[in-house]
Amino acid sequence: MSDAMLDLESVEVRYGAVPAVRDLTLTVSRGEIVGLIGPNGAGKSTTLHAIMGVVPVARGEIRLAGQRLRRARPEDVARAGVALVPEGRHVFPHLTVEENLRLGLAGRRRRNGIRDDLDWIHRLFPVVKDFGSRHAGALSGGQQQQLAIARALLAQPDVLLLDEPSLGLAPTVVETVFSALAEIRDKGVTILLVEQRAQLTISFADRTHVLSNGRLRLTLGPNDAGDTDRLAAAYLS
Amino acid sequence: MTTVQYLIDGVSLGTIYGLVAIGIGLVFGVMRLVNFAYGELITAGGYTLAYLNGQPPVIAILACFGVVIALALLQERIAFRPLRGASPATMLVTTFAISFLLQSVYVLAFRGAEGQQGKVVATLGGLNTAVTIGSLRVRWILIVSVIVGVVLLVLISLVLGRTSIGLHMRAAAVDFRTARILGVRADRVIVFAFFVAGILAATVSVLLTVQFPLVDPQYGVNVTILALVGVVVGGLDRLWTATLGGFSIGFAYALFGDVLSSTHRVYLQSVVFGLVIVVLLLRPRGLFAPWRSAAVERM
Numbered sequence: 303m304s305d306a307m308l309d310l311e312s313v314e315v316r317y318g319a320v321p322a323v324r325d326l327t328l329t330v331s332r333g334e335i336v337g338l339i340g341p342n343g344a345g346k347s348t349t350l351h352a353i354m355g356v357v358p359v360a361r362g363e364i365r366l367a368g369q370r371l372r373r374a375r376p377e378d379v380a381r382a383g384v385a386l387v388p389e390g391r392h393v394f395p396h397l398t399v400e401e402n403l404r405l406g407l408a409g410r411r412r413r414n415g416i417r418d419d420l421d422w423i424h425r426l427f428p429v430v431k432d433f434g435s436r437h438a439g440a441l442s443g444g445q446q447q448q449l450a451i452a453r454a455l456l457a458q459p460d461v462l463l464l465d466e467p468s469l470g471l472a473p474t475v476v477e478t479v480f481s482a483l484a485e486i487r488d489k490g491v492t493i494l495l496v497e498q499r500a501q502l503t504i505s506f507a508d509r510t511h512v513l514s515n516g517r518l519r520l521t522l523g524p525n526d527a528g529d530t531d532r533l534a535a536a537y538l539s
Numbered sequence: 540m541t542t543v544q545y546l547i548d549g550v551s552l553g554t555i556y557g558l559v560a561i562g563i564g565l566v567f568g569v570m571r572l573v574n575f576a577y578g579e580l581i582t583a584g585g586y587t588l589a590y591l592n593g594q595p596p597v598i599a600i601l602a603c604f605g606v607v608i609a610l611a612l613l614q615e616r617i618a619f620r621p622l623r624g625a626s627p628a629t630m631l632v633t634t635f636a637i638s639f640l641l642q643s644v645y646v647l648a649f650r651g652a653e654g655q656q657g658k659v660v661a662t663l664g665g666l667n668t669a670v671t672i673g674s675l676r677v678r679w680i681l682i683v684s685v686i687v688g689v690v691l692l693v694l695i696s697l698v699l700g701r702t703s704i705g706l707h708m709r710a711a712a713v714d715f716r717t718a719r720i721l722g723v724r725a726d727r728v729i730v731f732a733f734f735v736a737g738i739l740a741a742t743v744s745v746l747l748t749v750q751f752p753l754v755d756p757q758y759g760v761n762v763t764i765l766a767l768v769g770v771v772v773g774g775l776d777r778l779w780t781a782t783l784g785g786f787s788i789g790f791a792y793a794l795f796g797d798v799l800s801s802t803h804r805v806y807l808q809s810v811v812f813g814l815v816i817v818v819l820l821l822r823p824r825g826l827f828a829p830w831r832s833a834a835v836e837r838m
Contacts, residue, residue, distance in 0.1 A: 354720055356716065356719075356720065375719070375725070376716070376719040376720050377719045377722050377723060377724045377725060380719075380720060380721060380722035381722050385721075386720050388717060388720065392714060392717040394709075394710050394713050394714065394717075395713075396713065397706075397709065397710065397713075401706055401709075404703070404706060405706060405707070405710050405718070405721050405723070406721060407703070408703075408707060408718075408721050408722035408723045408724075409721055409722020410722070453721070454721075457721070457722060
């Protein structure tokens with residue numbers, strides 16, 4: 303796997319004595335969209351937090367383009383080219399939309415090309431441009447989600463981690479977000495997508511892993527979206 | 540006429556306490572930590588000035604800034620950085636420990652020949668002369684304090700509002716984890732907060748020692764405690780309410796100090812703290828907190 307962009311090898315994460323993620327091995331290749339689904343508490347968000355350096359990895363190895371990330375701090379991981387769109391958006395409500403976007407530059411490695419990226423992001427999410435001077439807290443949930451993704455993109459990441467981007471969004475907005483994700487991938491960004499919407503994710507992603515009780519139970523391709531029996535079995539395992 | 544003079548006294552001392560409040564508020568914003576050892580920075584500045592009596596004021600002031608900023612950064616590096624992520628109680632007790640430690644160091648280091656620890660600062664004593672404006676006689680230091688305070692306030696709001704480090708600080712004050720996920724460097728933001736807090740403490744040393752030139756080991760403690768009370772009265776969760784709170788307490792202190800006759804001056808603290816209790820009973824979230832607000836902005 304020479305083109306492995308993100309590589310998790312036997313990763314274990316614990317909250318106190320309780321393991322949240324156990325022996326997790328998965329690879330996301332360059333330019334791939336990989337889904338991560340599973341019931342609540344399966345360890346999906348924890349996996350993203352472990353990659354990001356927000357929670358410590360007890361065992362195993364996480365590599366970004368071959369470079370070890372273990373023990374790196376969140377700001378280092380961000381500056382290494384990983385951007386996380388956290389669950390619940392976490393935009394800064396009292397800052398303007400434009401200031402929220404500028405925060406995305408904190409993790410950006412290259413100073414050039416910001417103008418072009420901004421133009422692209424504005425095309426992708428016009429709300430971000432239209433409401434630039436408004437406080438982010440005044441936006442709807444769907445608009446905040448688009449802002450959160452736009453903010454992550456301004457960091458020009460190699461890898462984009464998304465934690466339940468469809469949570470609480472109206473169906474049309476979910477469509478907007480997912481078609482944007484497809485376009486983001488076409489730009490060469492590698493995507494690891496954590497979702498609750500199993501069917502949607504399986505048919506959208508190149509591969510989808512099912513996580514349950516901290517373990518990887520099943521891997522499905524886009525054509526397995528109808529395979530509810532195996533999916534249900536994996537969820538309940 | 541006397542009323543106007545009382546007001547000028549109030550605004551001047553209020554400005555100084557407002558600066559102390561910003562210094563405390565900035566660090567609180569990014570660390571959720573009330574640094575009780577902040578006063579020792581002011582004391583250090585006072586001693587530096589006292590030891591450089593007779594030197595050109597520019598040299599004394601520069602040295603004061605150098606010592607205080609270095610001490611502020613040292614506090615962060617030696618004490619608070621290793622404890623980052625520890626419980627708030629641990630951090631709070633640590634600030635007390637640093638405060639007591641530094642006070643003890645001052646007691647030992649600056650013991651005078653007769654066992655007295657006070658040192659008199661004479662660097663800018665000339666600013667105590669008065670200027671006559673119409674029928675008013677105003678000491679220069681009052682005017683200088685207000686001007687310096689306003690300039691610093693404008694500079695700080697420009698830094699917070701217009702620069703990327705300022706944006707990072709505002710974001711970190713609301714949600715440090717998300718800020719770090721975006722690539723905001725925690726160390727850089729916190730060091731910068733301590734750096735600015737150091738600048739403010741040094742400024743307070745310079746201004747305050749003109750009006751109150753006798754520096755002793757507890758010099759900064761009294762100022763800090765009073766400013767802290769002001770910060771709580773104003774509302775700690777926003778920088779501007781904290782600043783206004785600091786200003787108010789300084790203003791009230793100077794005002795009542797003027798108004799009370801010398802026989803009643805002993806009740807000054809009682810009057811001010813009595814007012815504080817009344818304010819906290821009526822507005823527990825802070826005197827300047829918005830009347831109705833669900834969300835809390837941290838700076």
